């Protein structure tokens with residue numbers, strides 16, 4: 178680092194300390210962890226000269242980036258004005274990541290002009306685990322934009338460099354927390370006791386790259402067959418499903434949304450040979466009985482498909498546990514797979530896991546919905562993806578509209594599918610199998626009325642099966 182850079186960094190650190198962007202004491206972080214240091218650079222917007230200086234230093238650090246990039250994108254919200262300063266001063270186009278996406282359909286995660294395959298440079302103020310950077314990378318990725326590098330003003334040196342590296346992203350920082358402490362100690366703003374306290378905090382609170390399967394580049398996953406992906410899975414349910422899909426050459430799930438058990442049994446006997454899974458809404462069945470479940474399980478064995486109860490558990494943990502295990506349906510006794518909205522927090526997943534894990538069941542997380550105006554935001558989707566990636570012992574994938582994770586062991590199942598694009602009169606929106614599988618990179622289509630209301634159920638199911646499986650095969654070429 179040259180002498181001028183040292184002087185600039187020192188001045189910046191002292192100024193950030195002065196405006197309380199960096200504070201020392203006893204703080205409870207968002208995660209609930211007690212920390213001796215608190216960094217919140219939102220305050221710089223109240224000091225325009227400081228804000229410009231921060232953006233200039235970020236820009237200087239970006240000179241080390243080797244890849245070409247078309248635009249920059251600040252991680253919302255703190256880095257948004259910083260990216261704006263850089264964009265205006267250096268005349269570089271900017272993209273804005275929308276945190277609260279509009280309803281599905283008109284939903285635009287990323288504002289600004291871009292082309293498929295563009296590389297974008299991420300700007301961030303502070304990095305701890307790298308997860309906020311990854312959320313923005315995820316949002317960009319769903320729009321076809323790549324990220325190879327990220328610039329951060331202050332790296333808390335808790336492992337973000339390695340975490341991001343695992344995702345193929347090089348993190349460049351203007352300064353690290355240890356350097357900040359050295360400067361402040363030298364300037365007598367903090368004492369050596371505090372420095373030691375922070376150092377041991379940083380040592381204990383480190384984030385390490387996940388030891389799970391390495392994520393693939395999206396193009397690589399699309400080239401992996403279901404069999405190859407099955408081999409990478411440690412989750413037995415995912416392995417089983419990949420196996421069935423390959424054996425039956427079917428990535429079709431039928432949604433058996435009938436209210437009479439006989440209608441369901443007749444349907445699944447007809448379409449059973451052509452589907453990898455049958456999806457139920459057991460609470461719409463008017464003549465539910467244990468005998469119906471016994472027959473359904475016999476069908477599942479006869480035609481080799483899995484049973485997915487689309488219950489969308491969403492309550493607090495304790496309630497969800499009772500809903501899954503008790504009541505008149507005893508879902509945990511027969512459904513191979515269930516799904517959940519994680520709106521209520523980690524408790525829902527923890528509760529379902531308590532019941533399902535030892536029964537070797539699988540869970541899908543609802544990360545996106547097909548219905549118009551649904552209130553799922555980009556941020557919610559990104560948080561759901563993270564939850565899935567951290568709970569792969571039980572979570573086998575997503576119900577979604579777009580490929581969301583580069584982890585080849587997570588499945589992407591998409592409802593809202595018919596042979597023709599369109600909608601129903603209650604907000605359902607339909608995409609075609611080709612759009613869902615080959616364009617959007619999902620794995621499985623879920624089809625209800627497209628099959629159940631057809632005059633020729635068997636041949637229609639075959640048509641959906643072939644259309645989705647051919648789209649998958651095309652990706653492998």
Ligand code: 5IU
Pocket residue numbers: 432434458487543545546547548576592593594605623624625626627
């Ligand atoms: N389903 C959706 N959209 C979603 C989710 C679930 O349609 O976002 I999450 C369910 C509802 C229904 C089936 O049981 O998938 C789709 O049925 P149709 O193909 O008949 O629209």
